Amino acid sequence: MQRMVTHPEPIVPCSKGHAARHMHDLRRASAGGGHGIECACSHTARHEDFERALAEWEQMHRKPVAKRQRAAPRQVFPPMPQLQLSL
Numbered sequence: 001m002q003r004m005v006t007h008p009e010p011i012v013p014c015s016k017g018h019a020a021r022h023m024h025d026l027r028r029a030s031a032g033g034g035h036g037i038e039c040a041c042s043h044t045a046r047h048e049d050f051e052r053a054l055a056e057w058e059q060m061h062r063k064p065v066a067k068r069q070r071a072a073p074r075q076v077f078p079p080m081p082q083l084q085l086s087l
Ligand SMILES: [Zn+2]
Pocket: 014, 015, 016, 017, 018, 039, 040, 041, 042
């Protein structure tokens, strides 16, 4: 039995631009269950947890630019207010 898991943050599309879906197979791992990510043209192996499936997916469809954009956003303002310096 499989169900589709929706995420607030969509999974990066595959290298051909297909939307990726997180599939959770509710069977035991020994019966082929687990978490996997698939699109119209490819799919990952089944993994015990979604994080590993996502890691495999991102390795299959590596997009260095998109990945860099997702990393910590640049902070526009300094964390400490500097007004005190002029007092
Ligand atoms: Zn695809």
